[in-house]
Amino acid sequence: MARTHKQSASSASSNRSFVDPPAQAADNAWVRDWRALEEEALGDPQGYWARRAEELEWSAPWHTVLDDTEAPFYRWFVGARTNIVSSAVDRHLGTARKNKLALIWVGEDTSQVRTFSYFALGREVERMANILKAMGVGKGDVVTIYLPRIPEVVFTMLACAKIGAIHSVVFAGYSSEALTARIDDSESTVVVTADGSWVNGRVFPLKDIIDEAVRFSPTVHNVIVVRNTGSEVTMDPIRDHWYHELCKMPVAKGRCETLQLDAEDPLFILYTSGSTGQPKAVLHSHGGYMVGTYVTLHDCFDIHDEDRWWCTSDPGWITGHSYLVYGPLLCGATAFMYEGNPTYPYPDRWWDLIERYGITSFYTAPTAIRTLMRFGEAWVRRHDLSSLRLLGSVGEPLNPEAWAWFHQVVGQERCPIIDTWWQTETGMFQITTVPSMPMKPGAAGRPVFGQEAAVVDEDGNEVPDGVEGNLVLRHPWPSMMRTLYRDPQRYVSTYWEKYPGLYHTGDSARRDADGWFWIIGRTDDIIKVSGHRLGTAEVESALVSHPSVVEAAAVGLPHEVKGHAVHVSVVLLPGTEPTRRLEAELREHVAATLSPIAKPDSFDFPESLPKTRSGKILRRVLRARALGQDEGDLTTLDAD
Numbered sequence: 001m002a003r004t005h006k007q008s009a010s011s012a013s014s015n016r017s018f019v020d021p022p023a024q025a026a027d028n029a030w031v032r033d034w035r036a037l038e039e040e041a042l043g044d045p046q047g048y049w050a051r052r053a054e055e056l057e058w059s060a061p062w063h064t065v066l067d068d069t070e071a072p073f074y075r076w077f078v079g080a081r082t083n084i085v086s087s088a089v090d091r092h093l094g095t096a097r098k099n100k101l102a103l104i105w106v107g108e109d110t111s112q113v114r115t116f117s118y119f120a121l122g123r124e125v126e127r128m129a130n131i132l133k134a135m136g137v138g139k140g141d142v143v144t145i146y147l148p149r150i151p152e153v154v155f156t157m158l159a160c161a162k163i164g165a166i167h168s169v170v171f172a173g174y175s176s177e178a179l180t181a182r183i184d185d186s187e188s189t190v191v192v193t194a195d196g197s198w199v200n201g202r203v204f205p206l207k208d209i210i211d212e213a214v215r216f217s218p219t220v221h222n223v224i225v226v227r228n229t230g231s232e233v234t235m236d237p238i239r240d241h242w243y244h245e246l247c248k249m250p251v252a253k254g255r256c257e258t259l260q261l262d263a264e265d266p267l268f269i270l271y272t273s274g275s276t277g278q279p280k281a282v283l284h285s286h287g288g289y290m291v292g293t294y295v296t297l298h299d300c301f302d303i304h305d306e307d308r309w310w311c312t313s314d315p316g317w318i319t320g321h322s323y324l325v326y327g328p329l330l331c332g333a334t335a336f337m338y339e340g341n342p343t344y345p346y347p348d349r350w351w352d353l354i355e356r357y358g359i360t361s362f363y364t365a366p367t368a369i370r371t372l373m374r375f376g377e378a379w380v381r382r383h384d385l386s387s388l389r390l391l392g393s394v395g396e397p398l399n400p401e402a403w404a405w406f407h408q409v410v411g412q413e414r415c416p417i418i419d420t421w422w423q424t425e426t427g428m429f430q431i432t433t434v435p436s437m438p439m440k441p442g443a444a445g446r447p448v449f450g451q452e453a454a455v456v457d458e459d460g461n462e463v464p465d466g467v468e469g470n471l472v473l474r475h476p477w478p479s480m481m482r483t484l485y486r487d488p489q490r491y492v493s494t495y496w497e498k499y500p501g502l503y504h505t506g507d508s509a510r511r512d513a514d515g516w517f518w519i520i521g522r523t524d525d526i527i528k529v530s531g532h533r534l535g536t537a538e539v540e541s542a543l544v545s546h547p548s549v550v551e552a553a554a555v556g557l558p559h560e561v562k563g564h565a566v567h568v569s570v571v572l573l574p575g576t577e578p579t580r581r582l583e584a585e586l587r588e589h590v591a592a593t594l595s596p597i598a599k600p601d602s603f604d605f606p607e608s609l610p611k612t613r614s615g616k617i618l619r620r621v622l623r624a625r626a627l628g629q630d631e632g633d634l635t636t637l638d639a640d
């Protein structure tokens with residue numbers, strides 16, 4: 001049994017039990033004395049990061065660890081030359097890890113298994129890099145990747161990095177319109193996709209969506225198509241190329257050197273939802289990003305050579321970038337990747353794979369845990385999960401009930417739960433625990449080593465412990481986003497203007513008397529639906545593009561499994577009846593113009609939307625209405 005005890009029971013703000021980590025997890029961990037390390041790193045954050053950066057490959061050293069002269073445009077490891085691929089792949093090839101498995105992949109049809117040693121991965125990356133180079137892709141060019149969870153997504157990301165190109169991975173569930181916007185904005189010349197992806201036994205037609213998306217693209221000259229489902233697709237004889245055919249061409253063969261870059265050169269952009277309809281392209285760079293993802297995965301998930309690491313995220317999200325692709329390879333770990341969903345064909349698919357492949361460390365999202373919890377323990381109990389030693393969660397708060405289930409049923413009270421709070425923008429964990437730290441079910445934990453977080457009021461003053469406020473971060477960190485691609489002004493105004501000198505996270509939280517942070521949720525117009533980040537404005541602009549819709553507003557409502565559900569208030573054209581059929585049509589319309597993950601869950605059809613005098617939609621009124629609550633004092637509308 002896990003030992004639990006109350007700490008500071010007298011303090012109302014730390015009224016939750018600590019759960020001590022199992023002794024074995026703590027004793028063998030890289031970080032044992034976390035208090036000492038916390039103190040040491042905070043005493044000299046730059047010294048701490050510089051020391052850790054030494055564990056990775058640099059072809060020329062930095063002269064300055066952190067340059068903040070143009071803050072908030074921070075620069076890390078200034079003067080250094082590197083390439084993330086030198087540390088993620090190349091350096092392992094000169095060691096015994098050369099023959100170690102870097103990646104184990106299993107298809108939705110689990111008889112499909114592909115494995116890659118570090119050596120084999122290196123060869124695959126070179127092949128893709130040679131092909132991209134032959135298509136004219138060079139340093140600073142953007143390549144859009146629209147691939148399912150298959151090994152080629154890893155090869156392509158690393159191939160781009162190897163030659164200094166910038167990858168832009170778009171989740172392979174976005175519609176053609178969302179894809180067009182991202183391709184056009186980044187001016188990609190090459191797109192890498194697959195014929196289709198397997199989703200619950202059916203083919204999702206990726207290539208058809210790409211055809212639609214790039215039909216009028218002024219920039220895309222080449223589309224590389226990976227054969228995955230074997231489904232019939234139309235190939236443009238000039239623009240489209242089968243990947244397996246390109247691989248046979250002489251140009252694909254031979255070595256491809258890893259280009260040494262400035263540490264600050266861009267590695268990737270990743271579009272994420274903000275509070276306007278236009279998604280933001282968060283930009284990360286080679287040097288700092290590699291240090292941040294390496295150190296956090298290594299320490300927080302205590303990666304050892306014998307581990308088998310499974311991060312269930314899709315590479316289309318930041319979690320997939322940092323902790324499915326780059327982090328594990330930087331640590332020289334064996335990463336596991338599964339193509340399918342957890343509930344297909346039965347809700348024990350994940351448990352079966354953990355048993356079969358001896359997964360030791362399993363990192364997933366609260367929405368998945370809650371979904372699987374509903375199917376009952378029996379599905380878990382029929383598998384031997386004794387290989388597991390660590391569990392992790394990301395994307396939204398892990399509520400205490402789901403925490404307890406994950407801990408008891410999946411982890412058999414043997415595995416610490418590492419709840420990691422972070423963002424696309426932060427690139428790496430910011431608030432979490434390490435295995436030797438006591439845990440609090442429902443709390444994310446403490447700021448990572450070298451970081452300090454605070455909870456402040458609207459004026460930037462720290463609020464007392466236990467009081468909810470805006471979560472801010474005090475210190476710059478290596479894997480922070482460098483800017484919003486081609487929109488530096490929006491970078492400054494979104495993250496740095498509200499509280500000068502502090503990073504504004506957009507989350508509300510409270511800190512308890514023990515220094516543990518409890519994340520409450522977003523304070524802006526972003527909602528997390530099944531862990532996916534959505535902007536209400538994106539859903540609204542999808543809705544108003546429907547001919548029957550005059551105006552629309554979207555809000556997030558609490559949902560037992562998904563965390564949040566999308567509720568929309570839609571003003572229809574006069575004379576249009578709000579029928580069930582129309583609701584279904586609007587749902588499909590949002591799926592087709594944005595993504596199936598954004599489909600509204602519930603509707604109402606008011607005659608007009610409540611607004612301030614300056615025209616801002618009053619979402620809190622709509623939310624209250626949908627929940628059947630008091631709408632609040634409408635006389636203060638203007639101040640909202």
Ligand code: 6R9
Nearest residue numbers: 394395396397419420421422423424519533
């Ligand atoms: C990594 C990722 C960021 C937002 C973030 C917060 C929420 C993420 C969380 C969490 C509570 C956690 N969030 N992790 N909330 N506990 N462990 O999810 O990035 O998609 O950019 O979303 O997700 O609200 O601000 P991203």
